[in-house]
Amino acid sequence: MLNSSEVESRLTTRWMGHPVLYTQEIDSTNNWAKKEAAVGGPAGLTAIADIQTQGKGRRGREWKTQGGTNIMMTVLLRPEFSPEKASMLTIVMGLSVAQAIEKETGLQAQIKWPNDVVVSGKKLSGILTEMTTCGTGIDYVVSGVGINVNQTEFPEEIWETATSLYLESGHPFNRASLIASVLVFFEKNYEVFCETKDLTGLIDEYHRLLINKGRVVRVLEPGNEYMAVSHGINELGELLVEREDGRMESIYAGEVSVRGVYGYT
Numbered sequence: 001m002l003n004s005s006e007v008e009s010r011l012t013t014r015w016m017g018h019p020v021l022y023t024q025e026i027d028s029t030n031n032w033a034k035k036e037a038a039v040g041g042p043a044g045l046t047a048i049a050d051i052q053t054q055g056k057g058r059r060g061r062e063w064k065t066q067g068g069t070n071i072m073m074t075v076l077l078r079p080e081f082s083p084e085k086a087s088m089l090t091i092v093m094g095l096s097v098a099q100a101i102e103k104e105t106g107l108q109a110q111i112k113w114p115n116d117v118v119v120s121g122k123k124l125s126g127i128l129t130e131m132t133t134c135g136t137g138i139d140y141v142v143s144g145v146g147i148n149v150n151q152t153e154f155p156e157e158i159w160e161t162a163t164s165l166y167l168e169s170g171h172p173f174n175r176a177s178l179i180a181s182v183l184v185f186f187e188k189n190y191e192v193f194c195e196t197k198d199l200t201g202l203i204d205e206y207h208r209l210l211i212n213k214g215r216v217v218r219v220l221e222p223g224n225e226y227m228a229v230s231h232g233i234n235e236l237g238e239l240l241v242e243r244e245d246g247r248m249e250s251i252y253a254g255e256v257s258v259r260g261v262y263g264y265t
């Protein structure tokens with residue numbers, strides 16, 4: 001069973017996850033956290049739900065997930081850095097999710113740049129970060145995480161690219177423990193990020209978990225596709241790739257995506 005106290009009792013954080021708000025059903029935990037932000041909710045507030053009726057994915061897509069089995073959580077942040085840095089928080093969250101899955105399940109979680117978490121080459125988690133500005137600064141940021149935990153089957157159109165912790169291990173996991181672990185890693189990583197306001201202090205750990213490093217990838221730019229070798233990220237979270245003619249490019253996640261040579265990773 002999932003509820004606020006199941007998560008809060010497992011937290012060792014100073015401010016992340018204080019408070020945890022739970023509801024059984026909501027349109028989207030991101031929308032809920034934004035409403036809390038608008039009425040003064042504190043940084044660290046975390047909204048969780050068992051069912052989302054209008055879950056949102058990246059690039060305007062839907063995030064559809066089996067109710068009552070998975071994690072849908074959103075963290076509210078009130079950063080004091082400039083708005084162009086906020087997109088890096090998605091990478092910080094992706095790293096935290098991969099670390100939590102590795103620690104709590106023993107599965108080999110990896111990151112597909114920029115922030116999808118994969119196990120055995122299949123997607124297990126997605127992150128949607130949204131920002132509201134105020135003048136030239138950030139009013140608040142919400143970072144929403146979906147993790148496929150105890151889902152036992154997927155629709156035919158995604159079964160080759162999606163998985164769950166249950167399917168990878170053969171047994172169910174406690175969602176409250178996993179949520180608490182994500183929050184513990186995220187608090188630590190977020191504070192490291194805030195020291196330099198970039199990914200300098202997190203790059204080594206990110207590279208340890210990055211599936212694309214040293215691999216040939218297909219770079220999908222709008223209207224242009226090419227093969228390149230990925231050399232990991234820079235401190236801004238851009239992927240550094242080497243084209244076949246030796247030219248280096250730094251690619252920005254907002255506009256470009258990458259795939260493996262043979263499939264999703």
Ligand code: BTN
Binds near residue numbers: 027125
């Ligand atoms: C993706 O497209 O990979 C990102 C998916 C993000 C889904 C999560 S589930 C919790 C939070 N609430 C939402 O509506 N979306 C995010």
